[in-house]
Amino acid sequence: MTTQLLLVQALNGLQLGILLFLVAAGLTLVFGVMDFINLAHGVQYMLGAYLGAAFAAATGSFWWALLLALPAALAAGLLLEVLVFRHLYARDHLSQVLATFGVILFVNEGVKVVWGAAPLQVPVPALLEGGIEIMPGLQYPLYRVAVLAAGIATALGLWWLVERTRAGMLVRAGATNAPMVSALGVDIGRLFTLVFAFGAMLAGFAGVLAGPIFSVEPGMGDNVLILAFVVIVIGGIGSIRGAFVAALLVGLVDTLGKSLMPDLMRLFLDPSAARQAGAALASMLVYVAMAAILAFRPAGLFPVRTG
């Protein structure tokens, strides 16, 4: 393992972390502000990817697809909120889990009916084709650099929105004590709807960005969802800052674990066993890290103070 390879892997980890952050940001807001467990958040990510793929196929341009898919994902989020989620806020977590799980099944089948079961393709935009040679023989795709940049820009924008604007102040207040905010004359129902739709759009944004890298297929959101839950639990539920740090952490742990673990295991085991054990351990590493962090900080890295 050379220093160069390590750097490349760190970059890969950051990039995975950024995508995770975009999904987790909406999830943590919805969970933190509304105390609402939304398993269907991964579906928003998938819908974003499908909408992006559909618009890209229709317009022939990734940029138009991005521009059109964002409001469409927002609209889809609003629709789901009005039709399903709104009726669940007052219910307990079990009802929410059941109902949103139902939405997963429904939408997964829905996209299959509309777009078919076979994976779809989204071409990389011409402007971002090609790559930068960061180590001999390996091109780091320019598109991934762009995803990294877009993610960091979004994170900064979110931080500004939540920490520096009036809307953000209300969101933070809502996360701390919703009944009090409501009593002060803020329409908490509308705030919830806005937060929800915004979170859906962020996940949709991540989905559009992921389209040219990953395959767009039914159920693609389910894997991301599990990691996103790990991220928000590590980061502290409701905390954007926590989600950002935790997403990068999870991305790095996952990527570096996958590349280092098998080599590490070779110190103790024979090569063939080390490879399999290393691979198995590497895929557990994220969850081990979560357990370790929660053992020391049960409320996550950046807990939101509740009143």
Next chain:
Amino acid sequence: MIGIGRRGLLAGTTGLLAAPGILHAQPAGGVKIGLVAVQTGPQAALGNQLKDGFALGLRHLDGRLGGLSAETIVIDDELRPEVAVTKVRAALERDRVDFIVGVVFSHILGAIMRPVTEANTFLISTNAGPSTFAGRGCNPFFFTTSYNNDQVHAVMGQVSQDNGYRRVFLMTPNYQAGRDAMAGFKSKFRGEVVDEVYVPLTQLDFSAELAKIAAARPDAIFTFMPGGLGVNLVRQYRQAGLANIPFLSTFTVDEATLPAQGAAAEGFFSAASWAPNMDNAQNQRFVRDFEAQYNYVPATYAAQAYDGAMLLDSAIRRVGGNLRDKDALRAAIRAADFRSVRGNFRFGANHYPVQDFWLLRVARRADGKFQTETVRKVFENDVDPWAAECRMR
């Protein structure tokens, strides 16, 4: 082939409400086929290939198998063994089907094997061909029109050997079929295995592995990444600029995944006993009519199901429509008196095909669609490595 991911479980429950679809109405004295094809979850694309291939076979036979009018009952296994068993039992006992045909995944086949064969009903797999039923576990009521997985992986080992590759990098998912793929490859490859990398079945991002491949600079890579895994890997491999390292694969680039991989897969290698461009009259008719009917390029799943329909037709014709005499029927199936879209085809002692295996390469056709095309024949009349262990009773 292949196994099941978490997504399969999530997608599962929805199919409970779906009733079996009926393709043809049946007058008295016909033959009933239970066609097991996954219709739920991300792998449904493979089940559709299988279903459409079989349906086209029936269409070419005017809806009759060996002179009997045929009725097909589609059974969605939902990629869940227990669901498959329940539905197949219902098809056997309630619908009284005469044959069970189809099955994409080997763990589904493993689950329905006993219920079907113990009911003295013939089970004809048109895709799953695990080694379990090729050797000691071979069964007089079981036939497959596909292959044994090990043979396909071995093709790539042989190709690496023939091409004089000295250092090859192996990468598969971390589950049984993935480990089998590595073993199959290594059974023919004598050079150095630079590294063996196992990835989780739910892997999305291969950038960590791609960096390792770039650092190792192998002569070629061998991989087995079915379905969405393969779509991700192929596109990321191309984006990382690694395409100058030969990409040898099995079940990773085929007509089911090529629509999503597109130009990223062009020039990548695969192995199979069939490809759409095979030059025989039977195959040309199959491919032309399939595309006209269903508007996509058929993969092996469809071709082998089409052969399955032709096989049944020949067998039922040979016994004069008498499905009662199981021994005569078995002999008639074993005769395999039909024209396969693959050309060479006969059954070995274990009821697995003895056939040729080809090195394939992904190419862009004149109409802009992608397909695998034959490069050269690697094995001729190949018998799977387990056949010798089979004692058919």
